[in-house]
Each structure stands twice: as structure tokens, then as C-alpha cells.
Amino acid sequence: MPSLSEETNGRIKYLEPGSTIGIVGGGQLGRMMALSARQMGFRIGVLDPTPNCPTAQVADFQVTAEYDDVAAIRELAERSDVLTYEFENVDADALDDVRGLVAIPQGTDLLRVTQDRVHEKTFINEHGTVTAPWRQVDSIEQLEAALGEIGYPSVLKTRTGGYDGHGQTVLHGPDDFAQVREQARREGMFPPSILEGFVDFAFEASILVAGNGHDYVTFPMVRNEHRNNILHMTIAPAAVSQEVEREAHELAVRLAKGFELSGILAIELFITKDEHVIVNELAPRPHNSGHYTIEACSSSQFNEHIRGIAGWPLPKPRLLSPAVMVNVLGQHVAPTRALIPEHPEWHLHDYGKAEVRHDRKMGHITVLCDDTQAAVEALEATGCWDDLR
Template identity: 75%
Template sequence: MPSLSEETKGRIDHLEPGSVIGIVGGGQLGRMMALSARYHGFRIGVLDPTPDAPAAQVADFQETADYDDLDAIKRLADRSDVLTYEFENVDADALDQVRDRVAIPQGTDLLRVTQDRVHEKTFINRHGIDTAPWKQVDGLEQLDSALKELGMPAVLKTRTGGYDGHGQAVLRTKEDLQALQARMKGRDFPPSVLEGFVDFAFEASILVSGNGKDYVTFPMVRNEHRHNILHMTLAPAQVEPEMADRARDMALTLADGFKLAGTLALELFVMSDGGLVVNELAPRPHNSGHYTIEACSMDQFDAHVRGIAGWPLPNPRLLSPAVMVNVLGQHVAPVRRLLGEHPEWYLHDYGKAEVRTDRKMGHLTVLTDDLEQTAKDLEATGCWSDLG
């Protein structure tokens, strides 16, 4: 597992306005990152294979190439003062090859830890923080052994890759296991982890941001997923102060372990017995943090930009409770039809050229004094009726 021993070498003391931030990845997170950087006075470059990608629409220039195209990464590095990334499926080795050309404040060991579920869970556990019970699995024989120890139901996840439920297989019965064994017959078994199911009451998350020395957290929020995609976030989570403090302490512990520069998200399970475990980490701004744009004194993208720029970070304040809901491809038309009837909706369109079912096309946020009622009101519009 990466040692994180060399990571502080890529930090900078204070990036001046007018400097260039290069973003590897041109999706919606890069777009909102770029908009924040603009407000702070920075110039923006983007690397993305899609011409006129969402982030490129608000950037100064785009390198149109694959994320592992070393020549393109070198060109981006040579035109930038700092590199950052908007998602974790970035080629860490390629970034390492340009660290003599440009500062990479987040480092690449953070990527390597969060790209590999074994490294990630080991890192979390070594810092005294609970995860679901898990076992490394590299073949069907190891899977049988792990199932005997963890039992069923359990979920098998590939060590690398996978998002929104991809790269996962839920094993509830012997029939599920037999079906998996039949699918894998004659095929290479991907390096994986087996996770035991946990009895959780609901899913949550918390964001932490840092500049490599000092760290601040955003409120713990409650998340609802539909079909393995985040549907709605309620901020703040309605939990006892003691639980919110525990989540904050966990976030600060991991941030310090990484010597974090930028924003990190902890996806959490709130257990039925009051326990709290970390499910996954995301080494960048997170879907569940989009509410911060309207609802907080500093949003997650401002915190990320300030962190990688080496600027001081004020403690974010929640200015209003809020509900955030994703707008997937099938929701674009109904949301647009109703937009004129809902002045309380803060709609963010990501500028994606192709509308596809289940593709994240935007989100909207509502500031409210009644989270549960606002959530019900949003569902009652019928815009999200396909999700059940």
C-alpha cells in the first residue's frame, strides 16, 4: 500500500490569482471546480477525451485526449501551475511522470489508496475506523473461504474500477453463488473484495477539506440511493450531536492521515445500533456535497480550490438546511417543464451534449426549514416517479 511519504513535496505555499489550474477530467465536478476557480481569479485548463466537455465550456483551454495519454498530460502540465483531478480513475503513474513539471498538491498516493478497495479499507482500518467486515478475494476458492467466514448475504466488488453499482455482485443465496460461478467458468477472476452486509439504518456522508496542514469539515448529511445511484441528499442529517461529532472526528483523522490537500468525501453507513462505519472514500468533491453551493458559507469546490492553492480554509457554516436531488437523463424534460412553477429550485445544468437514461445531467437544490416535507414535495411533482 502507498506510504504517503513523498506526498508533501507537491504542495505549494500560496498560489497567486492569475495562475493556471489544470484539471484532469472534464465532467460536472470539473465544471463546478472550474467555476469556483474562476471566482478565485485562476485560469483553467482541462484534459478530457470529449470535445467541449462540461468543464471545458468554462475553461481557458482543453487538451482533447484520453486520461492516460502521457503526451497530453505533459502538455497540460507545461501550461499549468497546479494539477488536480475530478475523479479517481486517473492514471497515477502518468501523473507521477509530470511531477517534475508541475505541482500536484493532492499527490498520487491518495489516488492509489482510493482506487484500490483493499488499500482503501486497510488505510481506514489502520486509522482505527470501522468498515464493513471484508476479505480480499482473488479466486473462486478464496471466495468460498471468505463466504464461510463472513456468511451471506455479502457483496463481491472488484478491487479497482466500478461506480454506481457497477463491478459488484450481491450474493444472498446459494443460487446467486452458483450463478456467479457459472459466469466465471473459463474466465479470469478479477481481484476483488468480499464485504459482509451490515445492518444499517441509512446512508450518510461527510466532506473534509484541507490545505495539507489544516482541515475543516462540512455537515454530516443523509443520502438516499435509487438503483445504486445517489438520488437525494438531506442536509444536515438528523442525528444526535454525538454521532455528528464522531463523523467529524473520523473525517479529520483520515484527512490528517493523507495530509489532505483539497476535498475528500467519506461515504458512511449509520448502523441500526448507533454505530458508524465508512463504506468508501472519494478523493475529490462529491455528489452529496452539491448542496453546499447554495446552503453553506463556503462550498465544497471553493474549499477544494483553496486547499490545492495552499490558501487558509475558514470553517464552513451551514446557512440553511437544504435538499439536493439529482436530475438524470430521464428527468431533464419534466424538470424543465416545471421549472417556471418553482422559484425555490436552484437548478444546475451540467452542459452535457447527450441526454441518456440514468446519466447525471444536473441537480437542483432547495433551501428549506422542513427537510422531510421538502423531500415529499419534490417527489410529489412526479419528475422522479420512474425511480419508484
């Protein structure tokens, strides 16, 4: 019988190998969580509507149903010792309903904060961390007033549901505001949103922090490049001053403590030209920009996530080698596969998705190197990602 001694907050004091971890969501993040969990001796169940989804291919069982199917979530809970999730848009109420059946170490407060941009920005600011200036806007009239305070350019974001640039509109001037107003008139509604001041950043970055409810460790800060609002490439480590590095690590631990974090929290950052660190968004799970950790760090983000939710002690991750990670989208599958025989330095990860679609994340490649700029140039020189230039 697995050791499932629980604390009153629903966290596990210690989860023994042989126990079952249920994952809500069957995409690539769940797949890589499952692979790490298997290495530690855990069994895996997954809830996902797609039969033989990427996680199911490496799991012990799948509950095939929609994510908001209450009966399906209950079935997963009854067959698992611990539940975790691989994406934000999980029904927090449905998870709360099964707390009497299964431990949910991440809790649902973390979900509710990160599912709503107003709650997220408020949490970040209340924990002494800087964001872009923002205002809650629930009507065209409130948007107009917020623009009077924040000014142009600015970014209008829906409060919930956005990812990879979806639900975001850059307002460069009054003409863009007029278009938003006209769209709201045609649709007869204005979605609850926030308005953020535009950040003139030098580059985008991110940092991962892992917790087990009381101890917290951080990964190296990395530099990210987005193309068409999708992460294209991550460079580890980011070339920043010691002061910027220290500030990023301190804010990561501060936010993790605020959540009493179990598992991984990803923090997306803007680094300004005068070396200020501004938090953009939070993700309560492993993150695309952390995939490099599988090969480049002493412990991957997926290992730390599983250890955290299982109540295990967390080793401080060390960067073993500089690295570059690049995403393989649907249009890149054929050209990258054709070049596998020519690139022994490529660590290729294929997510096992049945349908190849344009701009869909199908896998990633990590290159360990001594010179990250040379590695970036070598990857781009293959021509596999020319469509994103």
C-alpha cells in the same frame, strides 16, 4: 509571475490569482471546480476526450485527448501551475511522470489508495476507523473460504473500477455463489475482488473534509438516498445524535490527516440502527452528495477544494440553511425543465452535457428550506422522479 513557492512534498505554499489550474477530467465536478476557481481569479485548463466538455465550456483551454495519453498529460502540466483531478480513475503513474513540471498538491498516494478497495479498506482500518468485515479474494477458492468466515448476505466487489453499483454483486446465499462460480468458469478468470459483510444500516450518509496539507475542516454530515445504485437525494443536515455527528467529524479529520490531505475528501458512511458509524468508501474529490453546499453553506465544497490545493487558509464551512439536493438524470431533464416557471425555490444546475441519456447525471436541483421533510415531499409530488420509485 504567480507565487509558486513549493514545499518538498509537492504542495503549494501559496498560489496567487492569475495562476493556471489544470483539471484532469472534464465532467460536472470539473465544471463546478472551475467556476469556483474563476471566482478566485485563477485560469483553467482541462484534459478530456470530449470536445467542449462541461468543464471546457467554462475553461480557458482544453487538451482534447484520452486520460491515459501521456503526451496530453504532459501538455496540460506544461501549461498549468497546479494539477488536480475530478475522478479517481486517473493514471497515477502518468501524473508522477510530470511532477517535475507542475505541482500536484493532492499527490498520487491518495489516488492509489482510493483506486483499489483492498488498499482503501486497509488504510481506513489502520487509521482506527470501522468498516464492514472484509476479505481480499483473488479466486473462487478464496471467495468460498471468505464466505465461510463472513457468511451470507455479503457483497462481492471488484478491487478497481466500480462506481454507481457497477462491479458489485450481492450474494444472498449458495445459489448466488454458484452463479459467480459459473460465470468465472465461462470467462476463464476471476477478477481481483473483495468480499464485504452486508451492513444492516438504518440509512446511508456522507461527510466531506477539506485540507490544505496541514489544516482540516469538515462540512455537515448529510443523509443520502440511492435509487438503482445512483445517488437520488441528499438531505442536509442528517438528523443524528450529537454522538454520531461527533464520531463522523472525528473520523473524517483522522483520515484527512493520514493523507496529509490537500483538497476535498468525501467519505461515504453507513449509520446502523444502533447508531454506529461505518465507513463504506472514500472519494478523493468533490462529491455528488456535496452539491448542496453551493447554496446552503458559507463555503462550497468546490471553493474549499480549490483553496486547499492552492495552499490558501480554509474557512470552517457553516450550514446557512437546511437543504435538499436531488439529481436530474437524463429521463428527468424534460419534466424538470417544464416546471422551472412554477418553482422559484429551485436552484437548478445544468451540467452542459451534449447528449441526454437515461440515468446519466445531467444536473441537480437544490432547495433551501426550514423543513427538509416538507421539501422532499414537495419535490416528489412533482412526479419528475416517479420512474425511480
